[in-house]
Amino acid sequence: MDSNMRDEYGYDEALSSMYEEYTNLTGRDAEAGEAAAFLERFCIGGHALELGIGNGRVAEPLRERGVRVQGIDNSESMLKLLAQRTDQIEAWKGDIANFSVEQVYDLVFCIYGTFTLLSKRENQIACLRSAAAALNKEGVLAIEIRVPVLDGFVNRQRITASLIDDENTFVDTATHDPLNQTVTSTSLWFSRKSTRRWPQRIRYVYHQELDTMAECVGLELAERWENWTRDAFTDTSERHISVYRRTSS
Ligand SMILES: C[S@@+](CC[C@H](N)C(=O)[O-])C[C@H]1O[C@@H](n2cnc3c(N)ncnc32)[C@H](O)[C@@H]1O
Structure with a gap:
């Protein structure tokens, strides 16, 4: 996007402050510790990168567990909220649809539906490609998204x-x-x-499409769960956390 153009779906100041209130109200803040515990077990070498890090809702509890967390976000307002929360996480402004990093990570994660905020298929694939390139040999990519719900649309x-x-x-x-x-x-x-x-x-994706896109960039599914406490993903699950590793050759 042209840097002078306003992103009408971007997290401006109003939306960023609404976001904090909303995650509190909906219990998303309360489950951040569970998310951090889930993610920590992939951080054997101690380095993680969050795509769309936001206000550090999960990044900060993960850092408190001893992981060196870095992050990318395209919203100055969200990065400001993160900086108010902690000065221990390095985060920079960037587009998760296309990024490159100087080091490789044990874990790259993109959670709470952030992946589907990339509303074009080519941007989603580019994000997966960038994420795959940011993983070390044993590294994994974790993505949390909702199962699409298309019931109830009349005339779209x-x-x-x-x-x-x-x-x-x-x-x-x-x-x-x-x-x-x-x-x-x-x-x-x-x-x-x-x-x-x-x-x-959002651009919704079903889990099998996500697997196919991941396979296109050299990743394969390692595990998939319904939630951070690792309940089984079933046909009644409302979301999933899918973990991908490099394709074994
Ligand atoms: C739903 S919030 C999630 C924030 C945080 N990861 C969490 O779990 O609470 C989505 C975040 O992704 C950021 N974001 C959306 N599209 C982005 C893009 N293309 N590049 C970088 N950040 C993006 C937003 O600014 C926002 O901070």
Whole structure:
């Protein structure tokens, strides 16, 4: 993207502060320790790189376990939140769709659906290619994404309500483009204090497509789980954590 162009789905200041509140509200902050414990066991040499590191929700607990964590993010606001949380993680502004690094890592990870924020197929493949090149010989790539849910679209449009409690109501409006496998949504977050807007576009991928894309860049599936506590991935799973290693020749 032209550096002068505003990314309408980028994490600007408003979205970054909403993100912190949202992950707290939805229990995502609470599971960060479990995620760090899951990821730590791949960091035998002690070096990890997070793609879309954000505010360090998982990177910081992983660092606290003794792993040297670095990160890439394209949002200055999110990088600012990370810097406020810790000065022990080196992170830089960059595009995870196309990056190169000077060293190789035991673990490269891209979690909480960040991979699907790359809304073009070629960018997703380029991200996997860059990630594969950043792994050492025994290194692994871990990706956490949602299982696509395409129920409820009528004429390619859907409105759903999610997360309703005494304080908050989320109304999600979405349009589906089946040719490009994208879902473009606007979530409206009504609370007693405010009404806020969260725009997003994702390119959904099923797990088998992810495996195929990974195979195209020299990676193979090592393990796949439903969640950070390693429950089995089944036909009722809502997300998965897939771990890839270099293809054995
Ligand atoms: C859903 S948040 C996840 C943040 C963090 N990984 C976590 O688990 O809490 C997605 C993050 O990816 C970043 N991001 C989205 N697209 C990106 C891109 N193309 N390059 C770099 N960072 C990107 C956003 O700025 C945001 O910080």
